[in-house]
Amino acid sequence: MVGKHIVLVIRLLSDRSGGAEKLYIEMANYLVEQGFRVTCLYYEPGQKEPFYKLDNRVSLTNLFIPYPSLGLFAKMNRLLSHALGERSIMPAFAWLNSELPFTLQLKHFFKRMKVDLVLSYLPPANTPSLIAAKMTKTKIIVTNHNVPEKDYEDIKRWSPNPIDRFLRLYLLRYASKVHVLFEHFGSWFPESLQSKIVAIPNYVPDDYFSLESKSIATKKIIGVGRLAAVKNYETLVEAWAVISKEFPDWSVEIYGTGPDEEKLRSLIKERDVTDSFFLMGHTSNVMEKYDESLIFCHTAIHEGFGLSVAEALARDLPVIAYKDCEGVNQFVVDDENGLLIERGSTADSMAVALKQMISDDEMRKRLAGNAKESIRPFSETKYYQKYSQLITEVAGL
Numbered sequence: 001m002v003g004k005h006i007v008l009v010i011r012l013l014s015d016r017s018g019g020a021e022k023l024y025i026e027m028a029n030y031l032v033e034q035g036f037r038v039t040c041l042y043y044e045p046g047q048k049e050p051f052y053k054l055d056n057r058v059s060l061t062n063l064f065i066p067y068p069s070l071g072l073f074a075k076m077n078r079l080l081s082h083a084l085g086e087r088s089i090m091p092a093f094a095w096l097n098s099e100l101p102f103t104l105q106l107k108h109f110f111k112r113m114k115v116d117l118v119l120s121y122l123p124p125a126n127t128p129s130l131i132a133a134k135m136t137k138t139k140i141i142v143t144n145h146n147v148p149e150k151d152y153e154d155i156k157r158w159s160p161n162p163i164d165r166f167l168r169l170y171l172l173r174y175a176s177k178v179h180v181l182f183e184h185f186g187s188w189f190p191e192s193l194q195s196k197i198v199a200i201p202n203y204v205p206d207d208y209f210s211l212e213s214k215s216i217a218t219k220k221i222i223g224v225g226r227l228a229a230v231k232n233y234e235t236l237v238e239a240w241a242v243i244s245k246e247f248p249d250w251s252v253e254i255y256g257t258g259p260d261e262e263k264l265r266s267l268i269k270e271r272d273v274t275d276s277f278f279l280m281g282h283t284s285n286v287m288e289k290y291d292e293s294l295i296f297c298h299t300a301i302h303e304g305f306g307l308s309v310a311e312a313l314a315r316d317l318p319v320i321a322y323k324d325c326e327g328v329n330q331f332v333v334d335d336e337n338g339l340l341i342e343r344g345s346t347a348d349s350m351a352v353a354l355k356q357m358i359s360d361d362e363m364r365k366r367l368a369g370n371a372k373e374s375i376r377p378f379s380e381t382k383y384y385q386k387y388s389q390l391i392t393e394v395a396g397l
Helices: 019-033 068-084 091-112 123-136 148-152 162-174 191-196 206-210 233-246 261-270 286-291 307-314 348-359 361-375 380-395
Strands: 005-010 037-042 059-062 117-121 140-143 177-180 197-199 220-224 251-255 277-281 295-297 319-322 338-341
Touching (some): 005 091, 091 162, 117 123, 123 162, 177 380, 191 197, 220 233, 220 286, 233 251, 233 348, 251 286, 261 277, 295 307, 295 348, 307 361, 338 348, 338 361
Parallel strands (some): 005 117, 037 059, 117 140, 220 251, 220 295, 295 319, 319 338
16 A cells, blocks of 8 residues: 555646535545555646645645647637637537646656556546546546536536537546446446446545534524535525515525625625625635534535535534435435425425424424434445445555
């Protein structure tokens, strides 16, 4: 094990507080603690620190360097598009212009440095990593952190370029193993890949189960996640606007940042709930925020593994979420540790659920009492046991 070199690859990392970035950093910290030589690679302009704390024994390298010569691809793409019309945009040129630099940098790194295993995180890193690994005969485990249909078919998620979407799935044949979050996610992939599929759910850190709360819970509803369309926070704003006047001593706090922040602030103002609905930005101690709250509300359209939901359950918070939200309905059970509601065209069902959980103290306490034990199977210890076995198998340690 000593001296074995494991490389973790992700596309964007600087000051990003998402679940995949958290797992990426924590895996690097775990592996270096186990005695591996660990390198974290990413690729983006600028040089900000990761949001999550990285062990100083881990080597962190931003592979980004400008490739001026690739301007030719972009120029040819623009000329051909102008001449032939928008429907004839040359996706291959566009793909080369955006992906070739990262791919070549990975290839050079894998070839120059002795790499025993690569772990890649998220499709924008998976495809270049698979190409570079194939070219250098490097073993690679590809990790998936969402519902497969969303990562591999949804044109609104990741790059809409058809070349990119094709390569995302096609190149998995060169992976040593393909990680998914739940067993039934693996059934989505073609038969030819089934022998490569390994299901390992994400986890809740052990201290979420063991540490005593240092905070006193107040009449607060909390949400945690990136302020992006998939999280659907507009619905929570609309639902709260319906019932907020009935519960003047309650408030809603959302922790996270993202592209929808200004849009949400405008909606909060428009719905006249600025005195009780707050966008709190980043927090370095989210556990404390869970402990200060009484209800966790999750309005997301889909999740791979709802990490914030699982963390909230571990801190004895009952959850309100939608029945059709993959990655949440795997461990939130209606009327056991939360309320799972139907997703309609309006926020009415969310408003009804919020009102019910606020008003019914006995029900809320009953659901909260079941929360911690319901999520205990998704422990940190089990997660790393399974990953250690996988790494040992693939790297031949």
